[in-house]
Amino acid sequence: MKKVFVKPVSLTGKQWHYCPGCGHGIIHRLVAECMDELDIREKTIGICPVGCGVLAYEYFNCDMLEAAHGRAPAVGTGLKRVLKDRIIFTYQGDGDLASIGMAEIVHAASRGEKISVFFINNTVYGMTGGQMAPTTLLGQVTTTSPYGRDKDREGYPIRIAEMLAPFEGTAYVSRVAINTPANVARAKKAVKKAFETQMQGLGFSLVEILSTCPTNWGMGPVEAMKWLESNMIPYYPLGDLKVKEG
Amino acid sequence: MAKVLMKGNEALGEGAVIAGCRYFFGYPITPQSEVAEYLARRLPQVEGVFLQAESELAAINMVYGGAAAGARVMTGSSGPGISLKQEGISFIAEAELPCVIANISRGGPGLGGIQPAQSDYFQACKGGGHGDYHLMVLAPSSVQEMMDFALLAFDLADKYRTPVMIMSEGMLGQMMEPVEVREPVTEQYAKPWATNGCAGRKPNIVNTLHLGVEELEERNRHLFRKYAEIQAREKRAETMLTKDAELVVVAFGLLSRVVKKAVIEARKKGIKVGLVRPVTLWPFPDEHIRECLETAKMFLSIEINMGQMIEDVRLAVNGQAPVEFYGRIGVVPSPREVEEAIMAAAEKGGLV
Numbered sequence: 001m002k003k004v005f006v007k008p009v010s011l012t013g014k015q016w017h018y019c020p021g022c023g024h025g026i027i028h029r030l031v032a033e034c035m036d037e038l039d040i041r042e043k044t045i046g047i048c049p050v051g052c053g054v055l056a057y058e059y060f061n062c063d064m065l066e067a068a069h070g071r072a073p074a075v076g077t078g079l080k081r082v083l084k085d086r087i088i089f090t091y092q093g094d095g096d097l098a099s100i101g102m103a104e105i106v107h108a109a110s111r112g113e114k115i116s117v118f119f120i121n122n123t124v125y126g127m128t129g130g131q132m133a134p135t136t137l138l139g140q141v142t143t144t145s146p147y148g149r150d151k152d153r154e155g156y157p158i159r160i161a162e163m164l165a166p167f168e169g170t171a172y173v174s175r176v177a178i179n180t181p182a183n184v185a186r187a188k189k190a191v192k193k194a195f196e197t198q199m200q201g202l203g204f205s206l207v208e209i210l211s212t213c214p215t216n217w218g219m220g221p222v223e224a225m226k227w228l229e230s231n232m233i234p235y236y237p238l239g240d241l242k243v244k245e246g
Numbered sequence: 247m248a249k250v251l252m253k254g255n256e257a258l259g260e261g262a263v264i265a266g267c268r269y270f271f272g273y274p275i276t277p278q279s280e281v282a283e284y285l286a287r288r289l290p291q292v293e294g295v296f297l298q299a300e301s302e303l304a305a306i307n308m309v310y311g312g313a314a315a316g317a318r319v320m321t322g323s324s325g326p327g328i329s330l331k332q333e334g335i336s337f338i339a340e341a342e343l344p345c346v347i348a349n350i351s352r353g354g355p356g357l358g359g360i361q362p363a364q365s366d367y368f369q370a371c372k373g374g375g376h377g378d379y380h381l382m383v384l385a386p387s388s389v390q391e392m393m394d395f396a397l398l399a400f401d402l403a404d405k406y407r408t409p410v411m412i413m414s415e416g417m418l419g420q421m422m423e424p425v426e427v428r429e430p431v432t433e434q435y436a437k438p439w440a441t442n443g444c445a446g447r448k449p450n451i452v453n454t455l456h457l458g459v460e461e462l463e464e465r466n467r468h469l470f471r472k473y474a475e476i477q478a479r480e481k482r483a484e485t486m487l488t489k490d491a492e493l494v495v496v497a498f499g500l501l502s503r504v505v506k507k508a509v510i511e512a513r514k515k516g517i518k519v520g521l522v523r524p525v526t527l528w529p530f531p532d533e534h535i536r537e538c539l540e541t542a543k544m545f546l547s548i549e550i551n552m553g554q555m556i557e558d559v560r561l562a563v564n565g566q567a568p569v570e571f572y573g574r575i576g577v578v579p580s581p582r583e584v585e586e587a588i589m590a591a592a593e594k595g596g597l598v
């Protein structure tokens with residue numbers, strides 16, 4: 001019988017600790033499939049965030065580091081400067097990348113560090129129990145914005161992809177989502193393009209991936225995908241924002 | 247070999263290059279900046295990388311990445327910058343990554359000042375960041391030692407898979423003295439744990455998260471078995487005139503050279519005084535101090551702070567003799583001033 005679906009070699013196969021319906025598992029799989037297809041597993045080094053993705057070193061079947069909260073782009077810089085021919089990726093949530101790690105991501109992008117960043121925007125701090133993130137939408141209720149995010153009190157959500165795309169150092173910036181099969185397929189293409197951008201030495205690449213946190217949003221998995229579509233995509237439009245060709 | 251006139255900070259930078267360090271990640275701060283500036287010129291000449299990071303937070307995490315990749319990596323800073331590095335240093339210590347941190351000290355707290363100081367002894371020797379861990383801390387007293395300790399630090403770092411700090415007063419970084427330039431280091435350490443791509447082996451993981459209760463405790467025990475080995479093997483101190491000393495002065499760094507002069511002068515006045523100069527601040531050379539108890543009736547800790555190392559001297563002496571203190575802030579006291587402090591202590595102890 002012809003096999004049409006197998007576990008990527010770039011995943012260990014260890015059972016996720018993620019909540020049912022969480023987007024992290026889908027995104028891990030996409031990253032791993034791309035590593036397989038590009039045949040880069042043995043020369044790839046991944047960096048986990050502090051956030052729900054903290055245990056990603058147990059899931060990716062390549063060399064992995066666990067970084068301090070927000071510092072993955074700096075750790076990646078250190079790795080890449082030493083290992084110029086290896087592939088480095090960071091996997092970071094929105095609290096990790098867009099709040100505490102804002103300086104590290106901005107400067108890694110502006111230096112044009114030849115690393116790939118997978119930025120998981122689920123509009124909350126998943127791991128610590130659903131607090132407000134820099135990406136939390138206006139009006140969105142979280143445990144630390146219990147009256148809904150108010151522009152006059154908590155300010156506006158940050159659009160990371162739009163912010164970094166104009167930098168001279170960035171070679172590929174894209175925003176994708178995982179709410180439908182078609183979008184998952186597009187997300188995979190973007191992840192692959194980010195790796196390819198790095199392999200070609202073109203510069204810094206970042207894929208912002210709109211994801212779900214059913215647990216902290218207080219929704220079922222299907223409802224969460226719908227919420228992503230009707231609330232996140234209007235504020236965080238999908239598509240390539242920067243494509244530097246080799 | 248002929249000697250070369252060098253600045254302390256440059257000797258430290260060149261020592262790192264001789265030790266095989268090819269990567270420096272730093273952020274400017276006085277009085278450390280010449281270490282960075284020297285390496286910014288020097289590293290590209292040896293196909294190395296100097297990178298000015300956006301902050302000390304980033305710099306120390308670049309060191310984390312570079313060290314995990316298996317390279318000899320260094321950073322440098324002072325006062326507020328070393329404070330910012332503490333989170334990363336805690337991670338590096340836990341992940342057992344070898345690296346060297348130059349701490350060309352300034353006075354604090356707060357922004358403090360750029361005068362010579364030893365105010366960060368506690369920070370360097372008692373943890374600094376969160377969790378139970380230690381750095382190895384070397385305290386040079388001459389420009390020659392700035393170079394020599396760079397070589398030593400990289401060797402110790404690789405040997406024990408631990409971060410090593412070289413802590414000097416800012417003034418030593420600025421001073422010029424003749425230096426004998428050392429031969430390049432050839433000793434290589436295998437780093438099978440490095441995260442440099444898993445071709446032909448199982449993936450390596452550099453991680454500091456230990457959610458299991460037993461796992462976390464065992465990690466801590468593992469680190470402390472290593473620290474016990476370091477304490478057993480690597481305590482270093484210089485002693486002078488301690489054989490018959492009734493009063494033993496303890497001082498480190500550049501200051502110890504001033505104290506040497508004062509000790510010699512006080513000897514001329516009939517005071518049986520000697521000096522223990524800790525070379526490793528951690529592991530603290532307590533045995534060198536305890537050995538003095540055969541003749542010592544009292545100890546005097548002299549520091550450029552409000553009294554920090556004195557706690558370790560007291561622990562070493564363990565109540566068997568009084569331990570006095572003399573300190574200044576932001577000033578290296580003159581030999582005359584130290585001599586007066588010695589005479590005052592001797593008088594108090596009835597040794598005159």
Ligand SMILES: Cc1ncc(C[n+]2csc(CCOP(=O)(O)OP(=O)(O)O)c2C)c(N)n1
Pocket residue numbers: 049050051052053069092093094095096097120122124125126127128133
């Ligand atoms: C220095 C530091 N501050 C705070 C925390 C606590 N903390 C752990 S995860 C996290 C937020 C993670 O949120 P995000 O990056 O959005 O990832 P998610 O869990 O949503 O995937 C915080 C604040 C920490 N571990 N370290």
Ligand code: SF4
Pocket residue numbers: 017018019021022023024052122126127212213214215216
């Ligand atoms: S808390 Fe949210 S982000 Fe974290 S695993 Fe659960 S659903 Fe996923």
Ligand SMILES: [Mg+2]
Pocket residue numbers: 051093094095120121122123124125126133
């Ligand atoms: Mg999040």
